[in-house]
Amino acid sequence: MENSRCENCIVRQFNSLRAMSKEELKKVSDSKTTKTIKKGELLFEEGEKLNGVFCVRNGVSKLSKLSANGKDQIVKLATKGEVIGQRSVITEESANLSAMAVSDMELCFIPKESINTTLQSNPNFTLEVLRHMAHDLKEADDVIVNMSQKTVKQRVAEAFLYLKNNFGEDQDGFLILTLSREDISNVVGTATESAIRIISEFKKKGLIHTSGKKIGIRDEKKLQELVDGF
Amino acid sequence: MENSRCENCIVRQFNSLRAMSKEELKKVSDSKTTKTIKKGELLFEEGEKLNGVFCVRNGVSKLSKLSANGKDQIVKLATKGEVIGQRSVITEESANLSAMAVSDMELCFIPKESINTTLQSNPNFTLEVLRHMAHDLKEADDVIVNMSQKTVKQRVAEAFLYLKNNFGEDQDGFLILTLSREDISNVVGTATESAIRIISEFKKKGLIHTSGKKIGIRDEKKLQELVDGF
DNA sequence: CCAAGAAGGTGACAAATGTCATAGTTCTCC
DNA sequence: GGAGAACTATGACATTTGTCACCTTCTTGG
Numbered sequence: 324m325e326n327s328r329c330e331n332c333i334v335r336q337f338n339s340l341r342a343m344s345k346e347e348l349k350k351v352s353d354s355k356t357t358k359t360i361k362k363g364e365l366l367f368e369e370g371e372k373l374n375g376v377f378c379v380r381n382g383v384s385k386l387s388k389l390s391a392n393g394k395d396q397i398v399k400l401a402t403k404g405e406v407i408g409q410r411s412v413i414t415e416e417s418a419n420l421s422a423m424a425v426s427d428m429e430l431c432f433i434p435k436e437s438i439n440t441t442l443q444s445n446p447n448f449t450l451e452v453l454r455h456m457a458h459d460l461k462e463a464d465d466v467i468v469n470m471s472q473k474t475v476k477q478r479v480a481e482a483f484l485y486l487k488n489n490f491g492e493d494q495d496g497f498l499i500l501t502l503s504r505e506d507i508s509n510v511v512g513t514a515t516e517s518a519i520r521i522i523s524e525f526k527k528k529g530l531i532h533t534s535g536k537k538i539g540i541r542d543e544k545k546l547q548e549l550v551d552g553f
Numbered sequence: 554m555e556n557s558r559c560e561n562c563i564v565r566q567f568n569s570l571r572a573m574s575k576e577e578l579k580k581v582s583d584s585k586t587t588k589t590i591k592k593g594e595l596l597f598e599e600g601e602k603l604n605g606v607f608c609v610r611n612g613v614s615k616l617s618k619l620s621a622n623g624k625d626q627i628v629k630l631a632t633k634g635e636v637i638g639q640r641s642v643i644t645e646e647s648a649n650l651s652a653m654a655v656s657d658m659e660l661c662f663i664p665k666e667s668i669n670t671t672l673q674s675n676p677n678f679t680l681e682v683l684r685h686m687a688h689d690l691k692e693a694d695d696v697i698v699n700m701s702q703k704t705v706k707q708r709v710a711e712a713f714l715y716l717k718n719n720f721g722e723d724q725d726g727f728l729i730l731t732l733s734r735e736d737i738s739n740v741v742g743t744a745t746e747s748a749i750r751i752i753s754e755f756k757k758k759g760l761i762h763t764s765g766k767k768i769g770i771r772d773e774k775k776l777q778e779l780v781d782g783f
Numbered sequence: 784c785c786a787a788g789a790a791g792g793t794g795a796c797a798a799a800t801g802t803c804a805t806a807g808t809t810c811t812c813c
Numbered sequence: 814g815g816a817g818a819a820c821t822a823t824g825a826c827a828t829t830t831g832t833c834a835c836c837t838t839c840t841t842g843g
Contacts, residue, residue: 388694388695388698390698390701390702390703391702391703391781391782392702392782394702396697396698396701396702398694398697398698409687410687410690410691413680413683413684413687414684414687414688414691416691419691419694419695420694442676442680442683443676443677443680444676445676446672446673446674446675446676446679447673449676449679449680449683450643450672450673450679452683453643453672453679453682453683453686454643454644456683456686456687456690457639457640457643457644457686458644459690460640460686460689460690460693461640461644461646461649463690463693463694463697464618464628464649464650464693465618465649466697467626467628467693467696467697467700467742468618468620468626468628470697470700470701470742471620471626471700471741471742471743472620472621472622472624472626472742473620473621474829474830475829475830476829503790503791504790504791504792505790505791512697512700512701512702513701513830513831514830514831514832515790515791516792516793516830516831516832516833517829517830517831519791519792519793520792520793520830522791522792523792523793535791535838535839536790536791536839551621552621552622704799704800705799705800706799733819733820733821734820734821734822735820743800743801744800744801744802745820745821746800746801746802746803746821746822746823747799747800747801749821749822749823750800750822750823752821752822753822753823765808765809765810765821766809766820766821
């Protein structure tokens with residue numbers, strides 16, 4: 324079908340693939356395979372060699388790293404339009420993160436050969452990838468600062484605002500991306516119980532409301548003030 | 554003098570500039586200026602627009618970000634051979650970090666024009682820069698995990714091992730790069746008093762020895778075990 | 784539809800870390 | 814070479830966060 328061709332793929336507009344030439348895109352499209360992944364399934368695991376990258380057409384994947392004490396730290400949530408695994412393909416190292424679907428996903432797998440040849444011949448593409456990676460690096464720096472300088476409470480509040488801004492809310496005012504309490508604690512970098520406690524507290528103070536595992540933001544301004552330190 | 558030409562510069566071997574052609578290097582060399590910076594002086598500050606990148610010939614610079622509560626978080630220590638400021642030049646954003654000399658420094662300033670034209674025309678160079686950035690990103694991911702999953706004690710121990718491995722020790726067994734207690738706490742992401750307390754504890758346990766602000770590693774194995782969680 | 788397991792929730796307590804006060808030490812610059 | 818500033822050090826205490834134990838509530842597969 325026509326819309327399964329990269330040339331016509333909308334999500335491409337959001338990532339580095341837009342810098343590819345028509346011919347390069349054709350090659351990529353011919354070599355790619357489309358995959359459907361159910362919530363909770365692994366895309367790849369830390370330490371695995373990646374033979375290509377994943378381009379997210381739909382759904383969300385968490386990128387996380389297991390620490391020595393057995394806890395996962397979620398480093399990034401990748402959604403529609405984002406490319407996963409490029410870092411490993413570029414450095415030809417095995418993956419430093421695991422990728423697991425947080426919701427049902429649809430994605431394209433692009434073998435590394437198509438990527439590498441374009442990287443070596445099309446400076447515009449390489450530059451575009453570089454810009455994206457520079458952006459990711461800046462975000463990572465920000466996360467480092469937040470981790471070390473903000474309290475768990477502030478980080479939880481920030482996470483909710485992030486989820487709202489990046490994934491939106493439904494008509495009932497609930498965050499569209501529903502994470503388990505454990506995932507939330509792994510984003511924030513804290514114990515699950517601590518995250519739950521803070522969620523309860525926010526609920527009592529009227530900052531958020533919940534329904535099952537769904538969470539909705541009720542007072543964005545106050546949450547933001549909390550993040551900024553009153 | 555001859556050794557002030559990029560073509561002959563040794564530190565170039567360690568960074569992306571080695572992927573430049575002879576002609577490109579000549580242009581860079583003609584446009585660059587050499588600077589000497591004293592310990593404690595600022596290279597640039599968060600929010601500043603950078604008109605180029607800095608290539609470190611000697612000395613060490615800390616890259617840090619100010620958090621809302623007034624504390625600095627040191628995100629990276631850049632030393633001989635490393636290029637500072639490339640991220641901002643690539644994304645054409647203002648700097649997200651401040652750079653301050655931790656020791657006396659000698660460095661070259663390369664105007665962004667020389668960099669940008671090469672980025673657009675020499676895929677090898679762009680790819681090389683990309684590889685370096687991919688490496689930095691991986692390191693940043695690791696730092697995030699450490700920050701959230703390791704105790705302050707583990708992070709202090711890790712910092713000392715890092716300083717030994719990256720900057721070495723002198724004949725008396727002291728770390729060559731001497732940081733103030735405050736800088737150490739800003740690398741680790743903790744209060745200065747906490748860092749000092751842990752240093753005292755390590756000293757008592759015979760893991761390190763000190764002389765003034767100088768610190769030497771006495772039991773590397775035990776420190777490593779501590780980092781790994783016993 | 785129900786049992787079993789997973790996920791959510793809470794209390795009590797322990798451990799880690801931050802804060803404030805204060806004193807000793809080293810460094811720097813005139 | 815000494816006064817003042819900046820840095821290092823330590824105690825006492827408050828706060829934050831983690832851990833363990835236990836219960837409740839969902840969810841899901843047979």
